[in-house]
Amino acid sequence: xxxxxxxxxxxxxxxxxxxxxxxxxxxxxxxxxxxxxxxxxxxxxxxxxxxxxxxxxxxxxxxxxxxxxxxxxxxxxxxxxxxxxxxxxxxxxxxxx
Amino acid sequence: xxxxxxxxxxxxxxxxxxxxxxxxxxxxxxxxxxxxxxxxxxxxxxxxxxxxxxxxxxxxxxxxxxxxxxxxxxxxxxxxxxxxxxxxxxxxxxxxx
Amino acid sequence: xxxxxxxxxxxxxxxxxxxxxxxxxxxxxxxxxxxxxxxxxxxxxxxxxxxxxxxxxxxxxxxxxxxxxxxxxxxxxxxxxxxxxxxxxxxxxxxxx
Amino acid sequence: xxxxxxxxxxxxxxxxxxxxxxxxxxxxxxxxxxxxxxxxxxxxxxxxxxxxxxxxxxxxxxxxxxxxxxxxxxxxxxxxxxxxxxxxxxxxxxxxx
Numbered sequence: 426x427x428x429x430x431x432x433x434x435x436x437x438x439x440x441x442x443x444x445x446x447x448x449x450x451x452x453x454x455x456x457x458x459x460x461x462x463x464x465x466x467x468x469x470x471x472x473x474x475x476x477x478x479x480x481x482x483x484x485x486x487x488x489x490x491x492x493x494x495x496x497x498x499x500x501x502x503x504x505x506x507x508x509x510x511x512x513x514x515x516x517x518x519x520x521x522x
Numbered sequence: 523x524x525x526x527x528x529x530x531x532x533x534x535x536x537x538x539x540x541x542x543x544x545x546x547x548x549x550x551x552x553x554x555x556x557x558x559x560x561x562x563x564x565x566x567x568x569x570x571x572x573x574x575x576x577x578x579x580x581x582x583x584x585x586x587x588x589x590x591x592x593x594x595x596x597x598x599x600x601x602x603x604x605x606x607x608x609x610x611x612x613x614x615x616x617x618x619x
Numbered sequence: 620x621x622x623x624x625x626x627x628x629x630x631x632x633x634x635x636x637x638x639x640x641x642x643x644x645x646x647x648x649x650x651x652x653x654x655x656x657x658x659x660x661x662x663x664x665x666x667x668x669x670x671x672x673x674x675x676x677x678x679x680x681x682x683x684x685x686x687x688x689x690x691x692x693x694x695x696x697x698x699x700x701x702x703x704x705x706x707x708x709x710x711x712x713x714x715x716x
Numbered sequence: 717x718x719x720x721x722x723x724x725x726x727x728x729x730x731x732x733x734x735x736x737x738x739x740x741x742x743x744x745x746x747x748x749x750x751x752x753x754x755x756x757x758x759x760x761x762x763x764x765x766x767x768x769x770x771x772x773x774x775x776x777x778x779x780x781x782x783x784x785x786x787x788x789x790x791x792x793x794x795x796x797x798x799x800x801x802x803x804x805x806x807x808x809x810x811x812x813x
Contacts, residue, residue, distance in 0.1 A: 426586060431757035433791070441632040441688040441795070444805075448812035464753060465805040466722035466760050466791060474582065478575065485571065485600065489523060494601045494635040498692055498791060500724070500757060501594040503586060504732070514735075514756040521739035528660035530694070535732040538698070538785040541708075545715035559658060562708040563625035563694060566660045591732040595789055597627070597660060597692060601635070611638075611659040618642035620780060668776065672769065679765065683717060683794060691792040697776065698785045 427508040430477045432499040433467040434484055436492035446492070450484040457483075460511055467498070471511050474503070524605040527574045529596040530564040531581055533589035543589070547581040554580075557608055564595070568608050571600070621702040624671045626693040627661040628678055630686035640686070644678040651677075654705055661692070665705050668697070718799040721768045723790040724758040725775055727783035737783070741775040748774075751802055758789070762802050765794070 434450055435443050454461050454468055457480045462469040470477050481499065488495050504510070531547055532540045551558050551565055554577045559566040567574050578596065585592050601607070628644055629637050648655050648662060651674045656663040664671050675693065682689050698704070725741055726734045745752050745759055748771045753760040761768050772790065779786050795801070 429756055435631070437629070437631065437637070438635040443631070444808040445812050447809045451809055452813060462755060463806065463809075464755055464760065465720055465802045466793065467757075469755065469757050474579065478579075482571065482575075485598075489600060494599070496690075497596075497598040497600070499594075499596045499598075500789060501582075501596075502591070502757065503582065503594070504591045511756045515754065517735040518738045518742055518754075521736050522743060526659055532728070534726070534728065534734070538729040540728070541711040542715050544712045548712055549716060560709065560712075561656060561658055561663065562623060562705045563661075563663050563696065566658065593787075595694060599660065608659045612657065614638040615641045615645055615657070618639050619646060668773065672773075676765065676769075679792075679794065688793070688795040691790075691794070693788075693790045693792075695776075695788040695790075696785070697780060697788070 426503055426505055427471065427510055428474045428477055428501055428503045429469055429471045429510055430481065430499060430501045431467045431469040432481055432497060434488060434495065434497045436488060437494040437496060438492060446488060449487050453483050453487060454480060462511055469511060471508055523600055523602055524568065524607055525571045525574055525598055525600045526566055526568045526607055527596060527598045528564050528566040529578055529594060531585060531592065531594045533585060534591040534593060535589055543585060546584050550580050550584060551577060559608055566608060568605055620697055620699055621665065621704050622668050622671055622695055622697045623663055623665045623704055624693060624695045625661045625663040626675055626691060628682060628689065628691045630682060631688040631690060632686055640682060643681050647677050647681060648674060656705055663705060665702055717794055717796055718762065718801055719765045719768055719792055719794045720760055720762045720801055721772065721790060721792045722758045722760040723772055723788060725779060725786065725788045727779060728785040728787060729783060737779060740778050744774050744778060745771060753802055760802060762799055
């Protein structure tokens with residue numbers, strides 16, 4: 426079963442400029458080898474639930490290492506059938522226009 | 523490190539009346555023994571990250587068993603220090619009023 | 620059409636102790652007169668879309684007044700039929716147990 | 717004050733294939749003339765709070781017209797300073813890698 430997880434993760438105790446902390450997560454995501462889409466408001470990852478959530482857990486651990494308070498927001502879309510949905514979902518809507 | 527996870531989980535292919543599916547999750551949450559707060563728009567669970575996310579995973583598995591498409595929304599608040607925050611966060615705001 | 624909106628709103632540039640800022644929103648919510656449920660991870664409000672979102676807008680304005688960066692998370696459940704769903708949704712799931 | 721709103725909106729009573737409903741929202745978003753980024757898990761819109769939320773409201777109205785139950789998920793990032801953040805936030809993180 427294909428899962429797409431879209432998440433954003435940031436500290437509350439490091440002020441308003443968060444890009445160094447987000448970069449830490451992006452590095453972990455890139456090293457995971459999973460298909461991903463990094464955007465302004467979050468990153469979408471596709472894979473099996475356990476492998477995707479292992480990446481999220483690693484990002485969280487890397488942030489908790491030196492942050493006192495961390496907030497995570499995540500949404501997941503789990504659907505029976507083949508993967509490759511990160512792009513196919515977009516194409517499927519555009520064809521309807 | 524104390525984690526509060528608030529989540530909602532529902533199928534997209536079972537029509538608009540979802541309480542039987544939500545009840546399935548609530549049973550799993552109750553059996554977990556973790557402190558929780560079940561409300562109209564989601565359930566908050568408190569514990570260690572791994573134990574809380576194991577409950578979420580079990581709820582997801584129970585729903586995927588007979589649903590073709592399942593959506594999850596989750597937010598987490600991770601903070602250094604003691605647990606018991608499900609109630610203490612509420613009290614702390616009310617004292618400021 | 621009944622709408623329940625559950626939201627959380629906090630500044631990123633004020634450190635990790637946020638209860639004074641959350642209290643500011645809670646005061647605005649209480650003054651709105653709409654049915655609400657204030658919890659550890661967010662507040663649920665019920666009403667018409669325009670009146671509920673006017674409360675959210677006022678909370679946001681009150682926070683932007685002295686915060687440089689503010690994050691909002693919101694989910695809404697809109698359903699045809701009568702209101703009173705803040706409690707009825709909970710009862711409806713509990714009856715299934 | 718620049719606001720980026722990322723949102724997803726879908727009916728619960730129309731089965732698991734949602735692209736015709738999402739296309740309806742995308743058309744409204746495109747007609748708004750606001751900068752946007754349409755992706756697999758949601759669409760990000762940038763502008764003033766009132767103009768962005770007017771687009772969200774129009775998408776919701778178009779979906780409620782023939783759907784009995786509609787779910788919305790939204791997150792907003794409001795920051796003092798100039799706009800153009802849909803792309804600049806991404807660049808700012810990539811520079812840190």
